[in-house]
Amino acid sequence: MSEYKPKIVALVCNWCTYTAADLAGTSRLSYPAEIRMIRLMCTGMIDQKYILKAFLDGADGVFIGGCHPGDCHYIDGNIKAEKRIGGTRNLLSQFGFEPDRLALQWIGASEGPEFQHNMTAFVERITALGPSQVADRMIL
Amino acid sequence: MMMYPLNSPDQGIVQTVRSMLQELLGKKLADAVLVLASNPWSDVPMPTLFTDPDRMEGVDPLAPVAPVSSARQASALTRSPSGKTVVLVLRPCEIRALIELVKLNQCSLENAIIISMDCLGRMENKIFSDEAKTGPGITERFLSSPELQGKITTTCSTCNDFLPENADITLCTLGAEPGHMGFEALTDKGKALLESLGFKKGDDLPKRKQDIAALADKRSLSKKELFDATALQMSTIDGFQTFIGRCLNCYNCRTACPVCYCKECVFLTDVFAHPPELLLERATRRGAVKMPTDTSMFHLTRLSHIGHACVGCGQCSSVCPSDIQVADMFRTVSEKTQAFFNYTPGRDVTEPIPQLVVRNGKRGD
Structure with missing residues (x-):
């Protein structure tokens, strides 16, 4: 199964994690190509259904990257995201979804190397988990 | 908490509560009452908004059925200020839903008085309709018959939140002998209302605590069984x-x-x-x-x-x-x-x- 390449959706905040990705790019720090990154204005705008849709449409993992607490461009969007994602993880675990496939990390705008490190680690984690049961079995 | 006994051995509880609500409107203590009431056109009582006490002959708030959650209707009635005082007669779960709707800025309870009851549960519409056809006084029969009380929905028979919170007045059926139930005032608003209606403070219902504990134990046990089984099924x-x-x-x-x-x-x-x-x-x-x-x-x-x-x-x-x-x-x-x-x-x-x-x-x- 060395050929297995997970599909990963990353929902990242415009002001920090996306900027960190930019910094990683300009610093020539590479990260795995399995990540499909979607830029949002704030993690606070992530509705639970974005995460659900990603999983139900076949994502093996969902990564959410936002600003460190206290640094949110919109004051407290990241804290809202933290609550919602905590609730979603709690919910999904009750239906046989693996909660480890959903990650939330704070990555600041200046943290290019951290971005690279987090992406690499997340892809490794999902690769180790293997293909998602939801992607394979859920037809409803 | 204060108990106001309701002695109604002759009239029956349904008529007593109905008279109380009619008096509320008659004495202009409220402008309107939202309450479950039967009508000639439906085999189950429906939430109905009354302003005329003479139209209230079908009022039956203790009927063991709820074709819709009245919380939505209560919210529609209070979503913007009307300048009127409305009495909302709601089940405990309906009050809880209404409180959530207030938090979501869907309505306000400023001009509302909430009357609720110890909830013994509701039946599905069809079952209620069949039982009601077997004879008159389904509500009174339900209150005194453990057999009929066993026909409530799975949700109700596994619910241990059967006592109302955030009501002004509770109609206490638990721990009461038939015909000797009582109103409990939970707020000053409720107390003032009951006293304006001429109710006198009385003794607590003797078996109330005991009956509540017994029902809570029974319901909690069945709730746990249901939740464990459902969790396993969905896991x-x-x-x-x-x-x-x-x-x-x-x-x-x-x-x-x-x-x-x-x-x-x-x-x-x-x-x-x-x-x-x-x-x-x-x-x-x-x-x-x-x-x-x-x-x-x-x-x-x-x-x-x-x-x-x-x-x-x-x-x-x-x-x-x-x-x-x-x-x-x-x-x-x-x-x-x-x-x-x-x-x-x-x-x-x-x-x-x-x-x-x-x-x-x-x-x-």
């Missing part, structure tokens, strides 16, 4: 799919849900009106897709949006045309969600909604 991808497999995507559960309040639900928008090529692509991805699509998406989204606010009224199961026990799933999951957020819906109107409100208890808007 795998296949189990979850089996649970909701017959879903038609009719969204009745969403319509009946008193706390699912969005006027523009995403599931009715073009977001889910997929073009043919997308449907075909979905099918291609897994080799098969059940149609109508997005069933698991629908239930999981509802669970994640309002799981914290589920008041356990069971209407979602009652309205399901496919007999899916939606409420069992919702209540089982919501109990965990509510524990996760350390949140109890309907408990306190000042308690912030966990996902909307952040640090320092301040609103994030």
